[in-house]
Amino acid sequence: MEVYGVRAGGWIAGTAVLAVLGFAPPASAADVPAPETLCTVTDPRISELSGLVSDGERWYGINDGGSKVQVFVLGRDCKVQKVISQGTDPYDVEDLARTADGKLWLADTGDNSKKRDTVALIELSTSGKATLHRLTYPDGQHDVEALIMDPRGVPYLITKDVLGDAKVYRPTGPLASPGPTPLEKVGSLNIKETDTPGGPIGSxxxxxxxxxxxxxxxSVIALRTYTDAYLYAVSGGDIMAALQRTPVRVPLPGEKQGEALAFEPDGTLLSGGEGVGQPIRAVKGAAALAGRSDGSSPVAGKSTAGTNGTDEDEAGDGAGLPVLPAVGVALVVVLGGWFGFSRLRRRGR
Incomplete structure (x- = not known):
């Protein structure tokens, strides 16, 4: 059996190395090039752009959610050239990745109301053949909008958490179809608040x-929030080692609801967001900026790595939590409810 380029016998699962990964916004963000608008997405079918990838000639985009698998193939003028579709009914698709074999990977991992027994990755060929891979968390439900595929095709899921304490998960072994395949927690990210304007809910x-x-x-991975992207240089394909380094922050100001992120083959970083009439923007040469990382973690204190793969001091002094103003903390309760209510329309699988 071969799963996205990795033979079952050659899977290198590795030990679950848990670490607190620093995510403080670096001061170098001020001299990063500003994003430039390339084109505007005006097709009414793409009203909730949530994931984006590039093959060097075309862009592939997905909507948030949906009632069937659907990938829009876009030209560099943001116009839809064709649609790759398949009848599988997802619960809440949130991100899109592409592996070296040309396969597209849809992250059906959204779960704002925290009620899903399983989440899923949908493997999609450009001819429209889809394979479902169900996944289960070891510690309850999570809402995930970010997917990274490493050079071996191993997926990493990063949670969307209201206090910025994002968690990182990967499968414990080769993906089964339909599964489920268990996930393991391999790390966490502490994301600090920034003053970059944009997003649906302010800072x-x-x-x-x-x-x-x-x-x-x-060689480079990136995570984004509604307002900023964070770039990490990767050595030897080790995603977790990369995430322990201080990232380079790339502000993406003014995006109404920024969720899509992609790299062009030349290292240009693309970004976009939900809403008809929103632009696809580019930060040229962004991948090279990851080399500015100093290779250290800004988070003080001991590691939370436990010998049995569990966090030993999650209930500690909270030194790893983001420093949010009092108003921001109060908004967590109100806006958390708003997020859940706004997506009660999502149907359970």
Whole structure:
């Protein structure tokens, strides 16, 4: 059996190394190039752009949610050239990734109301053949809007958490179809609030992970919030080691509800968001900026790695939590309810 380029006998699962990964916004963000608008998405069928990838010639985009698998193939003028569709009915698709074999991977991992028994990855060929891979968490339900595929095709899921304490999960072994395959927690990210304008809920949105991307060769990965992208250089395909380094922050100001993120083969970073009439923007040469990372973690204190793969001091002094103003903390309760209510329309699988 071969799963996205990884033979079952050659799977290198590795030990679940838990670490607190620093996510403080680096001061170098001020000299990062500003994003430039390339084109505007005006097709009414793409009203909730949530995931984006590039093959160097075309872009592939997905809507948030949906009642069937549907990927829009876009030209560089933002116009739809064709639609790749399949009848599988997802629960809440949130992100899109592409592996070296050309397969598209839809992250059916949204779960704002925290009620799903399983989440799923949908493997989709450009001819429209879909394979479902169900996944289960080891510690309850999570809302996930960000997917990274490493160079071996191993998926990493990053949660969207209201206090910026995002968690990182990956499968314990090769993906089964339909599964489920168990996930393991391999780390966490502490995301600090920034003053970058944009998003649907002000500065509070700057701590919520809404998307992710990786360069075609896997040498750089990126995570995004509603307002900013964070770039990490990857050595030897080790995603978790990369996430322990201080990232380079790329502000993405003014995006109404920024969720999509992608790399072009030349290292240009693309971003976009929900809403008809929203632009696709580019930060040229962004991948090279990841080399500015100093390779250290800004989070003080001991690791939370336990010998049995569990967090030993999650109930500690809270030193790893983001420093939110009092108003921001109060908004957590109100806006958390708003997020859940706004997506009660999602149907359970």
């Amino acid at each position: 509070f949105g700057s701590v919520l992970v809404t998307g992710a991307a990786a360069t075609a060769d896997g």
